[in-house]
Every structure is written in structure tokens, then in C-alpha cells.
Amino acid sequence: MAGLIVLCGLIAGVSMYYLQVYHFYAEVPATGPRDVMVTTRTGDRTPLPHSDFRAIDANSSPIRYRACFTTDISLAEAATTFEPYENADPRVAPGWFDCFDAEAIADGIDAGTTRVFVGQRNMDYGIDRVVAITESGQGYVWHEINDCGDKAYDGTPLGDDCPDRASFEKDK
Numbered sequence: 001m002a003g004l005i006v007l008c009g010l011i012a013g014v015s016m017y018y019l020q021v022y023h024f025y026a027e028v029p030a031t032g033p034r035d036v037m038v039t040t041r042t043g044d045r046t047p048l049p050h051s052d053f054r055a056i057d058a059n060s061s062p063i064r065y066r067a068c069f070t071t072d073i074s075l076a077e078a079a080t081t082f083e084p085y086e087n088a089d090p091r092v093a094p095g096w097f098d099c100f101d102a103e104a105i106a107d108g109i110d111a112g113t114t115r116v117f118v119g120q121r122n123m124d125y126g127i128d129r130v131v132a133i134t135e136s137g138q139g140y141v142w143h144e145i146n147d148c149g150d151k152a153y154d155g156t157p158l159g160d161d162c163p164d165r166a167s168f169e170k171d172k
Contacts, residue, residue, distance in 0.1 A: 025064065025094060028055035036069055036141060038131050039083045039118040048131065049073060050139060056097050062124045063091060067141035068099035071133060075115055078133050082117035085130045091142050105132055105140055122163060126152050 033047040035055070040046055048071060055067035073081075088109065090102040108114030109132070119129035119141060126149020132140040145153070148162035 024058040024060045025056045025097075026058065028057050028065075028067070030055075036067070036071075036131060036139065037119055037129075038078075039120065040081055041083050043083075045120065048139070054097075054099055055141070056093070062127045063143045063145060065129070065141070065143050066091070066093045066097060066100045069139040069141075070137050071139050072137060073133065075113075075133055075135050078117065079115055082131075085116045085118045085128070085144070088116040088130050088132070088144055090132070090140065100140060100142075108132075108134055121146070122148070125149070125163075 030053040033049070035053050036048040036050045037045050038048045050069040050071045053067065053069045055065065057066075058064040090100075090105040090109075092102045093100040105114060109116060114132050114134045116130050116132045119131045121128050123129045123143070126146055128144045128146045130142060130144050132142075148158060150156075151158050151162065
């Protein structure tokens with residue numbers, strides 16, 4: 001009986017691991033210049049010239065998107081052209097998606113060798129898409145939960161600075 005309980009636990013654990021790390025994720029095919037969009041300081045969204053695009057996503061959560069690319073845009077040019085995104089924290093990607101190293105990206109942000117810009121605010125209610133560019137021309141994209149998302153998910157009153165959730169869903 002004890003062996004059966006241990007076996008069931010082992011099967012459940014392996015299944016849970018597989019589902020979280022492999023099953024729910026799917027590679028996103030590159031479709032062209034609009035794969036990486038950034039918001040300029042004037043508020044316009046524009047395609048970022050890039051190559052070597054790789055991305056993954058999952059339907060199970062709005063924050064599972066990760067992408068990697070290279071760009072010829074210099075970090076200085078990006079900093080003067082694109083809207084900065086404050087307090088970005090890269091989300092860890094599954095180990096098999098080896099181009100996205102959240103710890104190295106965070107270290108670059110802390111060191112100032114990587115800058116993060118707005119890709120799109122509220123692409124899903126409370127979720128922003130952000131684009132990071134390094135001094136060496138590596139680029140990364142992931143989703144951040146913004147202040148309105150934090151409030152919506154923990155039950156805090158949204159306040160006047162958040163868009164109306166009902167009208168947001170209707171516009172989608």
C-alpha cells in the first residue's frame with residue numbers, strides 16, 4: 001500500500017513538472033517586422049528592426065510570453081527614441097528556451113547595460129508587453145503585470161488611473 005502511494009505521488013509530480021515546463025508552452029512562429037513592436041516617446045507604436053526572432057507562449061497565463069531577438073539599434077538610440085519602462089523584472093523561462101536567461105537580463109538591467117522599453121501597455125487588462133535591449137544588440141520581450149493588474153488580481157479597488165475593465169474587454 002505504501003509503495004502505491006509513493007508511486008502515485010511520483011507520477012503526479014512528474015506529470016505536474018511536464019505540464020508546467022513543456023506541455024503548455026508552444027513556439028510562436030516569426031511573422032515579420034511586427035513581431036517586435038515598441039512605443040516611442042510620442043506614444044506611437046512602431047516595429048523594431050530585428051532578426052533571429054524566437055518566442056514561446058502559453059494560453060494558460062497572460063505572463064508566459066517570452067521572446068529573444070537581435071537588433072542593430074544601439075542602446076543610446078533606443079533610449080532617446082522609445083518610452084522607458086520602469087521596474088521591469090524579467091520572468092524566468094523554461095530551461096529548454098535557452099536564449100532567455102532572466103537572471104542575466106536582470107543583472108544587465110541593474111548594471112545599466114540593458115534598458116527596458118514599453119512594447120504595449122495593457123495588451124491584456126493589467127498586462128504590459130515590455131522590450132529589453134542590451135548594449136550588444138540582444139533583445140528580449142516578456143509580459144509584466146502593471147499596477148492595475150496587481151490591484152485587479154488581489155482585489156484592491158482599482159482607482160481612477162486604471163482603465164474600466166468592462167469597456168476594455170468590450171474593445172478587445
